[in-house]
Amino acid sequence: MVENILEIKNLNVIYKTKSSFLSEPKTVNAVNDVTLEVKKGEILAIAGESGCGKSTLAKAIMKLVEAQSGEILLENKNILNLKKREELKNFYKKVQIIFQNPYSSLNPKMRIGQILKEPLEINTELSKKEIEEIVKDRIKKVGLDENCLELYPHEFSGGQRQRIAIARALILNPEFIIADEPVSALDVSIQAQIINLLKQLKDESGLTFLFISHDLSVIKYISDRIAVMYLGEIIEIGTTEELFSEPKHPYTKALLSSVPELNPDSKKEIIHLQGELPSPENIPKGCKFHTRCPYAVEKCKTNPPEETIFSDTHKCKCFLYN
Ligand code: SF4
Numbered sequence: 001m002v003e004n005i006l007e008i009k010n011l012n013v014i015y016k017t018k019s020s021f022l023s024e025p026k027t028v029n030a031v032n033d034v035t036l037e038v039k040k041g042e043i044l045a046i047a048g049e050s051g052c053g054k055s056t057l058a059k060a061i062m063k064l065v066e067a068q069s070g071e072i073l074l075e076n077k078n079i080l081n082l083k084k085r086e087e088l089k090n091f092y093k094k095v096q097i098i099f100q101n102p103y104s105s106l107n108p109k110m111r112i113g114q115i116l117k118e119p120l121e122i123n124t125e126l127s128k129k130e131i132e133e134i135v136k137d138r139i140k141k142v143g144l145d146e147n148c149l150e151l152y153p154h155e156f157s158g159g160q161r162q163r164i165a166i167a168r169a170l171i172l173n174p175e176f177i178i179a180d181e182p183v184s185a186l187d188v189s190i191q192a193q194i195i196n197l198l199k200q201l202k203d204e205s206g207l208t209f210l211f212i213s214h215d216l217s218v219i220k221y222i223s224d225r226i227a228v229m230y231l232g233e234i235i236e237i238g239t240t241e242e243l244f245s246e247p248k249h250p251y252t253k254a255l256l257s258s259v260p261e262l263n264p265d266s267k268k269e270i271i272h273l274q275g276e277l278p279s280p281e282n283i284p285k286g287c288k289f290h291t292r293c294p295y296a297v298e299k300c301k302t303n304p305p306e307e308t309i310f311s312d313t314h315k316c317k318c319f320l321y322n
Contacts, residue, residue: 005176005208006038006061011070013053013060013232017281026281030056031067032232038176043202043209045223045240047216047255049277053232054212058180061210062097063088074176089123096169100181102161106153112139112164113149119171138167142197159190166197178210183218195222216259220244225313228252231280231288238314248308248316250293287319295320 013031017023030053038044046054059065061072063079071078074094082088099105106115116135120126126134136146142163153161162182169177179198183191199222201207213219219226220240227237228251236249244262247253254271256262274292278284284291290300300319308321 002039002041004037005040005074006210007071007073008034008036008057008061009071009073010035011057011060011072012068013056013065014068015065028280029283030232030280031060034070034232034234036227036234036237038208038210039225040175040208041202041206042224043199043211043222045211045213045219045226046229047213047219047226048229049255050214051277051280052229053280054214054229055180056232057229058097058178058210058212061178062095063091093123093172094174095176095178096172096174097178097180098162098165098169098182101185102158102165103153103185105165106161106168108153110152111149112151112153112156115153115164116149116168116171119168123172134171138170139164141170141201142167143193157190158186159193162186162190162194163197166194166201170201174207176208176210178212180212181214182211184213184215191218198222216255216262220262228255231278231283233288233317235289235318236316238311238316242311242314246310246314248310248314248321249289249318250295250320251289252316254292287317 011031011034012029014027014029016025016027019025034057046057048054056065060067067080072080079091082091113135116138117131120131120134135149139146139149144160144163156164183194186194195218198209202209211223223240225237225239226243227234228249230251236243236252243252247256250271253269254273257270257272271294278291286302287300287305290296293300305317305319306322307315307317309315
């Protein structure tokens, strides 16, 4: 059995909106009781519309936002309790993030060589020569030339900048990388190159990825398993094969229906998403999807559905199966 590299248990991230003279501050449960395991060497995708809590989950794992309750276990240590400088340093050696926007994630005043050296200078005792060798190795790994180490971020295209951001994420030799919408700011023609690079890194180095995206065609291509998130909750999880061939939750079916080329079988159920995603400040009671679900019945409006297990890997929360 493949071991878990990361376990998230009953995680809640709650924040308060600002008050104005028209409204009182409201409590927003951006990540709601999320339990999830990431297996060593896999690419687990988190799918869902913008605003569903995917990026907040990523930030909570990276300790960039505070989680109010629950656990995030990395090698059986709850990272929410890490406070000491040494502990945090060790954590960030193992876990790295690639952000969506390669235009804002690289310091425009630093040469690429310095951007890549910096984490090694701060976090290791390596000699200057050893650091230079690692920097050259990583820049080659992402398909760029050593000459680019002397240049500044503005001298590169979006795709090249994202390659540099990936090289920086790899610099401390992490075990686990969170890729938060890593291609959505790039031209379509460049997206495939970056996705192929991430896939290659996973295959060659045994890296584990949490891959966050709203784009199901990218997710289908890259991921081993998929967790579908709606208003802060995981509502369905399964292998990529299970979710694409036998989606269960009406929301998953609606997401698949919105990409016709992923759903070529005319016998497959087509569900059109009704209305907009409710704002996180006004999360519906009961099943959170009931305001947009064509199958909603009375109890969906008041009671949250339990999880139904279809296989060792496939689970979903919907009254249609309870
Ligand atoms: Fe739709 Fe009810 Fe299932 Fe929610 S629980 S997805 S509202 S049928």
